[in-house]
Amino acid sequence: MPRKRSTDDDELLVRLRSLTAQARERAEYQRSQVELAIALQRGMLPPDLPDTPRFHLAVRYAPACYGLNVGGDWYDAFPLPDGHIGLTIGDVQGHNIEAAAFMGQVRVALRALASVTGEPGELLARTNDLLVSLGSDLFATCTFMRLDPEAGVLESARAGHVPFVWATADGKSGVGEDEGGPPLGIEPGIDYPVARYRLTTGGMFVLLTDGVVEGPSLPIEEGLDQVVRLAGVAAVAGLDAQSLAAAVIKGAERVGHEDDAAVLVMGHEGPDATP
Template sequence: MTWRRPTRSASADDLLAKLGRLTAQARDRAEMHRARVELAEALQREMLPSALPALPGLRTAAGYQPARDGLDIGGDWYDGFRLPDGTLGFSIGDAQGHDVEAAAFMGQVRIALRALAGAVADPGEVLSRLNDLLFSMDTDLFATCTFLRYDPGTRVLASTRAGHIPTVFATAGGGCLVDDGDCGIPLGILPGQHYPVARQRLSGTGAVVLVTDGVVEGPSFALDDGLREVARVAVSGAADPPERLAARVLGVSTHTGHADDAAVLVLRHGGPADGTRRLRTGG
């Protein structure tokens, strides 16, 4: 008996050809997505500051962690800069989205805030003008933000928030204040908004800790639970070097099960041992 090798039908050849085309398309899409993520990551690295300002009695540190699955890049940022009047400006925020557009928008918000802070003294007015500027832009994106202005002469820290996570004030003596007071709406949603300003004198040894929602909120943590954990870490590490405290706070994000990126900004202050207290809240 003669054995013949079975011949492949035309339909089988067509199927293999189609599978080959689909595989090539999937590979092209994966490579394009990878290139897009790498571009967004590069944009974000370049837009975040390479160093933060510090003064005698005030040391600063920050940390950033990209989205856990490695496929998305967020719009989280932190910043610190010297202002013409001798004060220091600090900001942290989260621009909507997880792509190149979000990273670019984040850069626009951060630079615009710097420019306005150099021209306007009141932090609330800075965010009000920034909000109107973003609203006038041709974009559907918005951002949350906290902006601080520190006066080294009086040691008063003036702060204002636009829909952002509350700031944690901790002292080495065990005191803690989670500043969840008046807060304006996120930037770029409605024009003509007012952003209240709170003022605290930074006395004694302690730390001011600012985070984005990727640190404190996720499938495994409610926001309040995440804030309580950040407050606990801040109190226990209020006398630590700011770099160590920033790393410990950023570590809280590993418990939340979040898929978002995360940023932390720490201002570590020292001086005579008495607590941080609120001086005044108002516009």
């Protein structure tokens, strides 16, 4: 004879249905937040890159998509009013929709202020002061470079960001040793030193975010050494910027966590230029 369902059973079923509905709502909310953050990321990244004779740009970008672990890495490249090319890469603190939105603010600020000054140190200083004035709790690391394609000279300033990697066709390679300054958005009135480099035929510059070279399974020193080796091989072998960018982003799989990973490679494939 079937057992008669008690009032307690009915109450338990009601509670289970309620908990299931709440869990479904939370999952749907998280999914929508992730989709929105990814849409913000993609919408803020440039649809194309400047086409400059003798200099070739290549990018790779892998957003983190584990749960709400969506960050604010970005890259950008655009012509400046004086005919130079601006190159930037950066990373916003945090992994959520706020980080993705703040990334958009930083990228727009850099582009807008670059129309006033393309000098890397001054540009980072002005962007930093603007972000501080917004009163956000977030901050961003960033590298900004200005390329003079006629002279083959690259000027660089760094705000708390991972150093770039360089390589030349004669077998030399290494990590940039410019001084740099603190991240953007923490303290006003900061000066950012500018370093200058001369590009030669076959030379490579690799800008990247820490998601490419650092994580639980990969110390940053080892990660940077890995990119140095890849860049050195690519420069000596005469590989193009696209091939090197693909190889560097592939190496990000070794870091041991889910994080944004961005790579911007510049290769000089024309005749040597003198500053």
